[in-house]
Amino acid sequence: MLQITQVNKSYENHRALTDVDLFVPKGVIFGLLGPNGAGKTTLIRIVNQIIEQDSGTVVLDGRTLSPNDIRKIGYLPEERGLYKKMKVWDQLIYFSRLKGLSENEAKVQIKNWLEKLDVVSWKDKKIEDLSKGMAQKIQFIATVVHRPTLLILDEPFSGFDPVNAEIIKNEILELKEKGTTVILSTHRMESVELLCDHVAMINRSRKILDGTIRDVKRSFRPEVFKIALNYLKRDIPMEWTPKFSDDVWEFTLPLAGKTPNQLLSEMMEFGEILSFREQIPSIEEIFIHQVQASTHE
């Protein structure tokens, strides 16, 4: 779908992207993570042809990116807005026609979306008369109305109340089911784990991590197990820092070269096993850990 190869971009006084490679397969939700100023927005702007890379290639559907691809891409920037004095309907017509839809096609699509998100009654209202959450819904429609095959969403949930965020989340999942590829750039790690199939992390202009959620989690597991015991047969060494509450002892131990089964049978010597579970890091923990590690390099 989208193949980014060795892309470099620098501004006057800093490097925004250094040798970035990225492959976004078709029909996935691809999480693009990174702290502020890491280069995410620059990368997104390059894919949107707002700015040009200094070197490297961007290939969409097997062909180098060209102005014809504008129609295929839907972009919801982090900093976004609509014309305050313009009516919802006129505004949506304008944006969809700029993306290359014919007037009739635009009308049909806009009507469908207004009905789908249950906002038909707003169509003659001006944006300045809508609440922020309502305007965000219109903004989302403006992003997807031309049926893009690649959807780039930068912090799509900011500004939404939980109910509307849920609606938008479901719309994104539905679009994915229909074959749309989605690039999701966000700080909300819980939505990444919930929605994304793939993630890539960028820090200080470089890609530091890339892969499916499962692979990433697996490769970053610290091989630590959380154990809960009761009815102690032996004393637990104090260096394990066990916690005791409601007759249950809880502590964590690294595998330290053993297999999980070996560790489990060792633990059975100490008492009755209530639970024995590997600690899987959350994407957020991996993110923070990786960013810190690459920043201190």
Added chain:
Amino acid sequence: MNKIFLVIQREYLARVKKKSFLIATLLTPLIFPAIMGIFVWIAMQEKENQSLRIIEVIDETNLFFMESSEQYAFTSSVNDLDAAKKMVQEGERYGFLHIPKLDLTDPKGIQFYGLENPSMSLMSYLESALKRKIEDQKLFDKGIDPKILKDIRTTVSIKSITLGEKGEEKINDATVNYALGFVSGILIYIFIFVYGNQIMQGVIEEKSTRIVEILVSSLKPFQLMMGKIVGIGAVGLTQFLIWVVLIGTLSSVVMGVMGLQMPQQQALELANPELAQNVPDSGELANILQVIGGIDFITLVSSFIVYFLGGYLLYGALFAAIGSAVDSPSDAQQFMLPVTIPLIVAYLGLFVFVLQDPTSSVSFWLSIVPLTSPIAMMGRISYGVPFWELALSMTLLIGGFLLTTWFAGKIYRIGILMHGTKPSYKTMWKWLKSSQ
């Protein structure tokens, strides 16, 4: 190309559909004929309602014989000040004029008594009549025959005729040329300022509401900028054309109504009695019409359109560049100066040099340099400009417009995506040089 058209369409409709546009477009041209109509109406009412005003004259010098006019009659029925005052108070007389014994070299102490404040026109009428009498008297005292005095009173008007290359004669009138240059120059000046500012505000709006990032993911920044400039220019042209049509029809309606009720000459007299005295015959008006008929309107109108659009596009691009570089209208102030200075230079140059002496070298350069030519050249057109000068000026204007647009485009595409940094001329220069 199609996308530029969409932007033009949006910019145009968004403004034209506004109520404020409708009101400004319809009311502005109404104001001028309305004011004119009101004045004429009041004057006519006054004339209809007023009977002849009789003014008592007590002339202790016995030198002044006041000639009566249509409005004022002068009588001398009493010699006593108190009696005259009483006549005024009782309403028998509109007022009375007291001319005491006076020294003709320093005529002081002439007084007018009335129940109400006398109008400006009455006072100036009396003053000029007395002045003439005193002058006549002085000349008479020096031994000049009153008959000769009457003979030497003359009015002069020079008929100016330009000779064409083939010997054809064209009647000119400096006043008409001045008025045409003045009006068209000012119109272009106002148009550039008002609509240039609208471009800037529009760019700032798109930038500050962050619409621009979505827009530039759909089309090139240059397309967006040009669409905006052209769209707003079309709004201006629409407004201008509506004004021309409205002012034209309304003025002729008002003039027509006026013309039916009173002859032109009288209207002029009413407005300014002193002027009326100086107008020798109604041939003057016919003369003006003849002069207007002699003007090469095709050149005038087509040049106006070229300079109107050329000037607007040239400055419009600069206004767009400023708008793109700043985050708010207040930040724009510091960059406005270099754009406003040439405009003001052109505006002042129009009055100080061009209209005074259209062929001087200052006038020539002001009308050639693209930044000032749209305003300055319009001041010269009606006086006649050699073809090569016009061609050079227009070519440079188009060149200048291409240059500022190129220049603005470079700043614009970087500026619109920059937030939170206060730009300086230095950073703008860097944007200009950067290839990206």
